[in-house]
Amino acid sequence: MKVLILGGGGMVGQKLARHLAAKGLNGTSVDLTLHDIAFPPDAIPGAAQKTGNLAEPGQMEALAKDRYDVIFHLASIVSGEAETDFDKGWQVNMFPTWRLLEALRSEHEATGGSYVPRLVFTSSIAVFGGPYPDQIIDTFFCAPQTSYGAQKAICETMISDFSRKGFVDGLSIRLPTICVRPGKANLAASSFFSGIIREPLNGKDAILPVPDTVRHWHASPRSAVGFLVHAAGLDTRRLEGRRALNLPGVSCTVAEQIEALRRVAGEDVVARIKPQPDPAIQKIVAGWPRDFAPERAIALGFTAEQSFEEIIRVYIEDDLKPV
């Protein structure tokens, strides 16, 4: 099975690639290609790397000609960057998806309709905008309050329509905020959610820019890989034309996150979290969803952690380097 990961050099892309290279995709071995603008130094054995900028015309068209069976589309710039660089946000986060869909449709037509690739698109809970109900239900509307969220919502709608017409077989999965991210902080405003767990566990201080009453929606990188793999194997007829899904996750406050860290790692580790209010980040975070009732995704078999403590333990198992 030919599999392509767009954004294969990123954190989730790399974890997905390692999973697929080791275990295949839902029981089938894969011929794996990663595409990204750059890759980490350690290449994944069994995964071909293609370096390129998906925003350049011709990139998506060239990739489509290879007729992958499954395409994971994880490539985007993060919310903070899409907000500060308006042009880049649309040119990276929207137009390449359109060109990909058009190029896949060309291949579909060139094969007389027999080529219909599975396309799994990583959308985001940023498609939503406040004010929110206590829990966001599956039929709650998209009113994004960031360009990143708008671009994700638009890609979802394009993918749904190309799928409805039978040119591709796509679905969009709205990832919770993925936490605990390994490695360094990134430009996303949500970066501190990982930072306040990761840095203390690695013996470093972490800044907490928001009050500990902030509630948010999380799943681990391991769950993200699980979501993607499950989406690739899903019988999409079960979606009944509603091809964007809110995924399961853990709703908790920052105080609950810190308590979970205390239980797992002790008081000395928690003491490394330093409150330092940042009004700019507080304003952004105030507009984010806090809780979901993702009944459809659960019924379709998507699973995540049951508690934030479990999310921390996943980080320790999968990513924390022994000191």
Place this chain on the structure above:
Amino acid sequence: MKVLILGGGGMVGQKLARHLAAKGLNGTSVDLTLHDIAFPPDAIPGAAQKTGNLAEPGQMEALAKDRYDVIFHLASIVSGEAETDFDKGWQVNMFPTWRLLEALRSEHEATGGSYVPRLVFTSSIAVFGGPYPDQIIDTFFCAPQTSYGAQKAICETMISDFSRKGFVDGLSIRLPTICVRPGKANLAASSFFSGIIREPLNGKDAILPVPDTVRHWHASPRSAVGFLVHAAGLDTRRLEGRRALNLPGVSCTVAEQIEALRRVAGEDVVARIKPQPDPAIQKIVAGWPRDFAPERAIALGFTAEQSFEEIIRVYIEDDLKPV
């Protein structure tokens, strides 16, 4: 006040233009320009006509340079045509809106940010897809089941984001099915809703392709003009970042429409409606919304008819030629 109507040659565009030429816009006289691919033979006094294809690159950019204060964007191909001609649907119903927004943003930046035009976009209840609740509430999600609906939903999202950034001051109004349309049947699958009233009132037979139990959501062309004028004058801060609105209308079954026609025009007129089931149209119509609870739009002062009988009387007053 400089006003542009994109799609100014269409039925609603022409009615809006006549209204603005006669009465101005919310008390201010207008310098009115209409743009469309073609116009009816009788030009509207006081309205300049520009003939052009908005899907051609350069058209939107040239129009934007004239820095209109208010732009009504009514231009699109109808649902049936967007479904049968996939390429044309996207090239007419989506990309020109993107180019318009980008061109308006250029003018905004060229004026150091002082030029922020009001943009009123006619969206549609086709942004929704079934199954539906009994009444669609204002926070019900968009899951379009036609390319037309997908294109409208995407334009809404773009307009909201450009507005959030302050480049334009836009809003999208989701028109009910406009009924009774004067003139000839068009390519829209909804055309019969007008036909079964208009043709009998003009002494002609009309085909009814669906069971009379079909329920749908309507407003008159006069209400459509009222919606557009009201949207142009609205204080958009009241939208609180949710710039797409479900509008008021009348929910009724075809049987209720026919009863209303009987009350207004008598049994002989109703006898001109000839049931002739059409499975293709029935299938399309089965996916359409039936009723709304448009609380936000009503609170914002949008108004429509209270009954289908009133809709018929509006047609007789505004459009029925004396025999």
